Amino acid sequence: MSDQAVDYHPMWDELGLDLPTHDALLEAVGQLFGDAYLTQENRPTGMDYLNFVMSEVHGLRIKELDDFRKSGGKVFGTFCLYVPEEIIRAAGAWSVGLCAGAEFAYDEVEQIMPRNTCALIKSFMGFKLAKVCPYIESSDLVIGETTCDGKKKAYELLGEIHDTWVMELPQMKRPEDIAMWKAEVRELVKKAEEITGNTITEDSLRAAIKEVNDKRRALQRIAAASAADPAPISGKDRLLATQVAFYDDVPRFTQMMNTLADELEARVAAGEGVAPRGAKRVLVTGTPMALPNWKIHDIIEKAGAVVVGEEMCTGSRYYQDLVPEDGSTLDEMIDAVAEKYLDINCACFTPNKGRIDDVIRMAKDLGADGVIDLSLQFCGLYEMESHGVEEAVRAAGLPVLKITTDYSMEDVGQLSTRVEAFLEML
Amino acid sequence: MRVLGLDIGSRSIDAVWLDGDRIVDWAVADSGHDPGSASAAFVERKAHDVIIATGYGRHVAKERFGCAAVTEITAYGLGSAALFPEAASVLDIGGQDTKVISLGQAGRVVDFEMNDKCAAGTGKFLEVMARALGFSLEDMAEKAREARAGIAISSMCTVFAESEVTGLVHRGEDRARIARGLHEAIAKRTLGSLKRVNARGPLVFAGGVAKNPAMVDLISSGFVGEVLVPDEAQIVGAYGAALSAARE
Ligand code: SF4
Ligand code: SF4
Numbered sequence: 001m002s003d004q005a006v007d008y009h010p011m012w013d014e015l016g017l018d019l020p021t022h023d024a025l026l027e028a029v030g031q032l033f034g035d036a037y038l039t040q041e042n043r044p045t046g047m048d049y050l051n052f053v054m055s056e057v058h059g060l061r062i063k064e065l066d067d068f069r070k071s072g073g074k075v076f077g078t079f080c081l082y083v084p085e086e087i088i089r090a091a092g093a094w095s096v097g098l099c100a101g102a103e104f105a106y107d108e109v110e111q112i113m114p115r116n117t118c119a120l121i122k123s124f125m126g127f128k129l130a131k132v133c134p135y136i137e138s139s140d141l142v143i144g145e146t147t148c149d150g151k152k153k154a155y156e157l158l159g160e161i162h163d164t165w166v167m168e169l170p171q172m173k174r175p176e177d178i179a180m181w182k183a184e185v186r187e188l189v190k191k192a193e194e195i196t197g198n199t200i201t202e203d204s205l206r207a208a209i210k211e212v213n214d215k216r217r218a219l220q221r222i223a224a225a226s227a228a229d230p231a232p233i234s235g236k237d238r239l240l241a242t243q244v245a246f247y248d249d250v251p252r253f254t255q256m257m258n259t260l261a262d263e264l265e266a267r268v269a270a271g272e273g274v275a276p277r278g279a280k281r282v283l284v285t286g287t288p289m290a291l292p293n294w295k296i297h298d299i300i301e302k303a304g305a306v307v308v309g310e311e312m313c314t315g316s317r318y319y320q321d322l323v324p325e326d327g328s329t330l331d332e333m334i335d336a337v338a339e340k341y342l343d344i345n346c347a348c349f350t351p352n353k354g355r356i357d358d359v360i361r362m363a364k365d366l367g368a369d370g371v372i373d374l375s376l377q378f379c380g381l382y383e384m385e386s387h388g389v390e391e392a393v394r395a396a397g398l399p400v401l402k403i404t405t406d407y408s409m410e411d412v413g414q415l416s417t418r419v420e421a422f423l424e425m426l
Numbered sequence: 427m428r429v430l431g432l433d434i435g436s437r438s439i440d441a442v443w444l445d446g447d448r449i450v451d452w453a454v455a456d457s458g459h460d461p462g463s464a465s466a467a468f469v470e471r472k473a474h475d476v477i478i479a480t481g482y483g484r485h486v487a488k489e490r491f492g493c494a495a496v497t498e499i500t501a502y503g504l505g506s507a508a509l510f511p512e513a514a515s516v517l518d519i520g521g522q523d524t525k526v527i528s529l530g531q532a533g534r535v536v537d538f539e540m541n542d543k544c545a546a547g548t549g550k551f552l553e554v555m556a557r558a559l560g561f562s563l564e565d566m567a568e569k570a571r572e573a574r575a576g577i578a579i580s581s582m583c584t585v586f587a588e589s590e591v592t593g594l595v596h597r598g599e600d601r602a603r604i605a606r607g608l609h610e611a612i613a614k615r616t617l618g619s620l621k622r623v624n625a626r627g628p629l630v631f632a633g634g635v636a637k638n639p640a641m642v643d644l645i646s647s648g649f650v651g652e653v654l655v656p657d658e659a660q661i662v663g664a665y666g667a668a669l670s671a672a673r674e
Contacts, residue, residue, distance in 0.1 A: 399536075414523075418540055421499030425535040 008059045011066060015138060018131040025104065025132045026058060029292045036298045040234055042274045044267065046260030047233075050240050053248060057291075062134045064249065068094060069138065074196045077139030078246075079124065080147055081288075081313045081344055082169055084185060084337050086323060089208035089250070090200040091192035096135050097246025098124055098142070101293030103407040105130035112157055118379040119406040120290060121154045128158060135247060136162065141195055143188070145169045147348040148381055165191055170342075171349055178342055185338040202330045209323045209333065215245060215254045219319035221261035226308050227366045230273020232264040235284070235307020236297045237274075242314045243291040280305040280426050283363045285355075285389060286374035287382045288313035293407055296374055296415075303420045308366040311359050312374075317344050320358075347381035355385070356392045363398055369426040370399045372419070377406045399425060430474040431668025432465055433501065433661070434483030437521030437549060437634065441468040442664040447508070447672070452661050457483075462490060480667040482522070496670045498663055499527060499538050504673075505666025506630035507533025509656050515625035517616065517645065518662070519635035521549040524616060528623045533666075537623040546582040547612040549634045554584055555608050558591040559601050563638075567609075569602035570640035576607035582615060606640070613644035620649065627651010632662040 012022060033054055053061070065075055074093040078085075079100065088095040103119065105126035113125065127133035136142065144155035144166040158164050167184050170177035189200055198204075222241060225232050241257060267273065282305050284296060289312065297307050310316060323340045327333035345355035363371055371393045375382040386402050393400040401422040405411055428450075433440040439461055443451040451472060455464045461483050469477065469491060476494070479487035484495035498518070506516045507529060516527040522545055528537040545551050556566040570576075577599055581587045587608070594604050620629070628651055635641055636659035646653040656662055 414540065417497055417499075418538075421497040421535065421538060424497060424500040425538075 006059065008062070011063060012058070012134060015062070015066075015134050016131060017134060017137060021105075021130050022058075022132045022134075025102075029057070029102070032292055032294070036236060036294045037240070040236065040274070040301075042272075043237060044233055044260060044263050044274075046256070046263045047237050047240075049256040049260070050237070050244055053244055054240070058134050061247065061249075062138060065094070065096070065135075065138045069140070074140045075138050076192070076195075077136055077142040079142075079151065080145045081318060081346070082145050082147065082341050083143045083167060084188065084341055086205065086208040086212050086337050087185065087188050087200065087334075088192055089211065090205040091189075091196045092198040092204070093140075093192060093196050096139065097243075097290075098127075098133065098136050098139070099243075099247075099291040100124035100127065101243075101290035101407065104132065113154070116378045117150055117154075118287075118376045120287070120376060120379075121150045123290070123407065125154060125158065128162065141165055141191075143167060147346065148379070150378075169348070173342055173349060178339065181342050182335055182338040185334055185341075189334065200330070202328075202333065205330060205333045205337075206325070206327070209325055209327075209337065211250050211254075213322045213325065215250055215257070216319040216322055218254050218257035218261055219245060222257060222264060223309065223316065223319065225261060225264035225268050228268040228273070229281070229367060230271065230275055230277045230279065231281070231306045231308055232267035232273055233260075234274045234297075234301055235282075235310070236294055236301055239289060239294065239297055239307075239310060239314060242310065242318055243289070245318065246291075246314075275301075275304075275306040280370070280423050281308045281366065281368050282306070282423075283309045283311065283359070283366060283368035283371045284315075284374060285311040285359050285371060286386075287376040287379050288315075289374075290314065295405070295407070295409075295412070296372065296403065299412065299416050299419050300372065300423075303416065303423055305423050308368055309362050311355070311362050313344075313346070316358065316362060317346070347385045352385065356389060359389060360392060360396050363393065363396065368398065370401065370422065372422070373400060373402045375402070375404045377404050427476060427671065428472075428474045429668040429671040430469065430472070430477045431501075431664040431666070431671075432468060432477060432479045432481075432487060433498070433663035433667060434461055434465055434479060434481040434487055435521055435663075436482050438660065439464050439468065439481075439483075440661045440664040441465075441471075442661055442668050443472050443474065444665075444668040444671075447669065449665065452658065452664070454660055462486065466490070476671050478667045478671050480663050494671075496667055499525060499535055499540075500670060501663045501666035502632060503527050503529055503535045503666065504533040504669045505662035505664075506632060506656075508665065508669055509662065510628060510630055510654050512628055513630045513654065514627060514651070515620065515623070515629045517620065517625075517629055517631045517636075518633035519548060519612075519616070519631075519641070520633040524548055524619070526616070526619045526623050526625060528625050539619050539623050541619070545584050546587075547615050551582075551584050551587070551612070552608075552635065552638070554588055555591055555605075558588050559595065559605055561601070561605065566605045567638040567640045570605035570609045571643060573600070573602040573606035575603060576605075576610040577603045579604070579607045579611045582611060587611075609638075609640045609644055613641065613648055616645065617648045625649075627653070629653050630662070631655050632659045634660055 100123040480501040
């Protein structure tokens, strides 16, 4: 989707991508991005960086990964928030989040998976089978996790065609589960050391913790600025920032996001915003929205409201907690990393009351007028949890709209009407 | 203030002219293939100060007439509450979708549900089934009302239900009982949605399908509270849209 001053086709070819199909994907993503993003008004100038990143999403960034790997570096692909980036970086490797936000090659996927699998899983499998994702093809190892049943089984299938390593995630957060998870993170330490040939040291882990915390701190600043009315940034733009956080170069991204946050804070001070003061404010919660899935944000914001927060993995769950930086021994630091990650409130845990508390707290802090709870169709976990979210939000005095959808555009008309009606009732 | 409320649906375009909150006129036309000129005809028909559009075609109207728009949900809520101040919920079965709305004070929407993505149980569904049974819409409703026991229909997908119905007809089953079975299936599904939004009585049953006596009977006997059917069930949306002008 770039204007392609450089021809990346030879690089993509070398990575084993299917060139014609990949060209078609890039074009589709470019169009989606143009429609959803470049039509927005009053965007912060700091978003230019993310526009650029998107225009080079399969170009310059892949080139960086390629150069890194050619100089001996290793790249680890991950799908879920629970895989600790700090450990990967401490081993001198890079971590990239693998996108799974578009409908692609479902016909091939459905030959090996049931049709009623969630869009996220079908999408990542489709990208792999159709050979269109340069990130997965640049991954020396994909690290999965035993979160939901669908992913667990999907990693078995993926493992047949790509080097895959699966971390065992507990389903509860009792002391014995935490102990088990700490052991599991230590297995990752070993695995990362084995693949990179580097040793994780106190210094390297301390530096990685600091670096990744800094990235989260920058995103926290953006989130905090979003509490202002008028909102200084659109929900779509903030969502994009979180999505890009999963694969961009860490120090550079942090610096650019701090620049964006400076601008947003100045906007807040000047009372400037992307939507008029008093525009309806919505908090979105639920299943993650992997790149390039902007569907719900686009519908909400085109209907005239502004999304002020995302309680999701592509949102607050990613940046709200930091790893304590005061660990002195390697063991203490590994434990601190493990504990922080187990604090994430994903629906794959039982009970998961913490998520509901987060939703209510965020709705209050961000001044939301209503909550939209999103589930990907066939995601049993979030669909089931939806009822509890609904009850709690209503009890807190806010209206809630539950949406179950996937990545297709078939239901956009229907969803727009539902969202508009919801906004009218706020 | 003179307001024109336009409800541009998939099957019909309904117009209501208000002066203050008094209805001075109303009209209904087929959407046909050119809903744009059908609505333009209404716009030219009578003087007005404001237009508010609702329905499926509201965004098109917004561009064409530079007017405001509200969703059908808000419009049906306001229209129903104005016709029946005691109304606590609304059911609208239109040409291509079904909505259930739970109301609070003064027609304010508290919760709602719309059928997703397909025509199951809507006016369109009934048309297709009438054709499969070889009845006119009116005859089908009449037969369904008279039949004693319905034959259970297992699928609510328009396509599958149509072949199911054709199969039953070929097997020589009583067409009136099939018609009743179809109506029962829609009623059951609709009552389920009403439960999900916690709808209480009195319930206003509006939209084109509210003119179907068999559906009204079945919904009335299955719903916990009173069911009210407006005399002109089709224009509730246009009326509500016009009324929303006063809320701006
Ligand atoms: S929703 Fe749960 S399983 Fe999915 S990415 Fe987030 S933490 Fe992982
Ligand atoms: S959305 Fe739900 S079903 Fe899909 S991968 Fe995530 S947890 Fe699993």
